[in-house]
Amino acid sequence: MERRYASHPQEVKQFDTARLRKEFHIPTLFTADKLELVLTHEDRLIIGGALPVREEVKLETDLKELGVGFFLERREIGIINVGGTGTVTADGTAYELNHKECLYVGMGTKEVSFTSHDPHNPAKFYLNSAPAHKVFPTVKATLEEADSSALGSFKNSNDRVIYRFIHQNGIQSSQLVMGMTLLKEGSIWNTMPAHTHPRRMEAYMYFDLPEDAVVFHLMGQPSETRHIVMRNEQAVISPSWSIHSGVGTSNYTFIWGMAGDNKKYDDMDPVSMKELQ
Numbered sequence: 232m233e234r235r236y237a238s239h240p241q242e243v244k245q246f247d248t249a250r251l252r253k254e255f256h257i258p259t260l261f262t263a264d265k266l267e268l269v270l271t272h273e274d275r276l277i278i279g280g281a282l283p284v285r286e287e288v289k290l291e292t293d294l295k296e297l298g299v300g301f302f303l304e305r306r307e308i309g310i311i312n313v314g315g316t317g318t319v320t321a322d323g324t325a326y327e328l329n330h331k332e333c334l335y336v337g338m339g340t341k342e343v344s345f346t347s348h349d350p351h352n353p354a355k356f357y358l359n360s361a362p363a364h365k366v367f368p369t370v371k372a373t374l375e376e377a378d379s380s381a382l383g384s385f386k387n388s389n390d391r392v393i394y395r396f397i398h399q400n401g402i403q404s405s406q407l408v409m410g411m412t413l414l415k416e417g418s419i420w421n422t423m424p425a426h427t428h429p430r431r432m433e434a435y436m437y438f439d440l441p442e443d444a445v446v447f448h449l450m451g452q453p454s455e456t457r458h459i460v461m462r463n464e465q466a467v468i469s470p471s472w473s474i475h476s477g478v479g480t481s482n483y484t485f486i487w488g489m490a491g492d493n494k495k496y497d498d499m500d501p502v503s504m505k506e507l508q
C-alpha cells in the first residue's frame with residue numbers, strides 16, 4: 232500500500248507541478264486482477280480501486296500497515312462500481328453492483344472480495360475506507376435510492392446532479408461520507424463557487440472522461456490556488472484546508488468521499504468569488 236503524508240498549506244504553496252502531483256494526485260486506480268491502495272494521512276482515508284477481470288480480487292494488504300488482524304477490523308469502506316456489472320462478496324453475502332451503484336461495508340467484516348461478470352466489460356470498484364469506531368450494517372444503494380439534488384445551470388456551464396449515498400441522512404457510517412456528481416453534456420465546472428470544510432478532508436475521482444479529455448482540478452487555500460491536470464479514472468486528495476473544484480475539456484462524472492469530524496454534507500464554508508487568487 233502506498234503512503235501519502237499530510238501536508239501544511241505554507242509548505243504546499245512552494246510546490247512545483249511534479250511535487251504537487253506526487254503528494255496529491257493518484258494516477259492509477261485500476262490494474263487488471265489487482266487491488267490498488269493509497270493510504271493518506273489526511274484523516275487516514277484509504278483511496279483505491281479493484282479491477283477483477285479473470286480473477287477474484289480480495290480486499291487485503293500488509294496488515295502491519297494497519298496494525299490489525301484483518302482489513303476492516305477497525306475500518307469501514309464505501310465502494311462504487313464505475314465499470315460493468317460485478318459482485319462484491321462480504322463475509323459470504325454476495326451483492327451485485329451495476330454501473331454507478333454503491334455498497335457500504337461495515338466495520339468487522341472479515342472477508343471482502345470482488346469479481347466481474349464479463350471479462351470483456353469488467354467491473355471497476357472505486358474504494359474509500361476510513362477508520363471506524365462502530366458497526367453499521369452493510370447496505371447497497373442504487374442511484375435512484377440516493378438523495379439527489381440538481382445544482383448549477385447550463386448558462387454557467389455547471390448543470391449537474393449530486394447523488395449522496397453515504398452521509399448523515401443516507402447510508403449510515405462512522406465517519407465516511409460518499410457520493411457522486413454527474414455533469415450534463417456542455418457543462419464542465421464542478422464546485423464553483425468553491426468551498427472548504429476544515430472539519431473534513433475529501434478525495435475526488437474523475438471518470439466518464441473521453442481518452443484525450445482532461446480536468447483541471449483546482450486546489451489550495453482560496454488565496455493560493457494551484458491546479459492538477461487529471462485524466463480519466465484518476466483521483467486527487469484534498470486536505471481539509473483546500474478548495475476542491477474542477478473544470479473539464481468536456482463533461483464528466485466524479486465520485487467524492489470525505490472523512491473527518493462530521494457527516495453533514497451541507498457543512499461547507501463557502502468561498503466568495505472575490506477571495507479567489
Ligand SMILES: O=C[C@H](O)[C@@H](O)CC(=O)C(=O)O
Pocket residue numbers: 391393411412421422423433475487496499
Ligand atoms: O463537499 C462536497 C463535495 O465537494 C462535492 O459534493 C461537491 C460537488 O459534487 C459539486 O459541487 O459538484
Ligand SMILES: [Zn+2]
Pocket residue numbers: 426427428433475499
Ligand atoms: Zn467539499
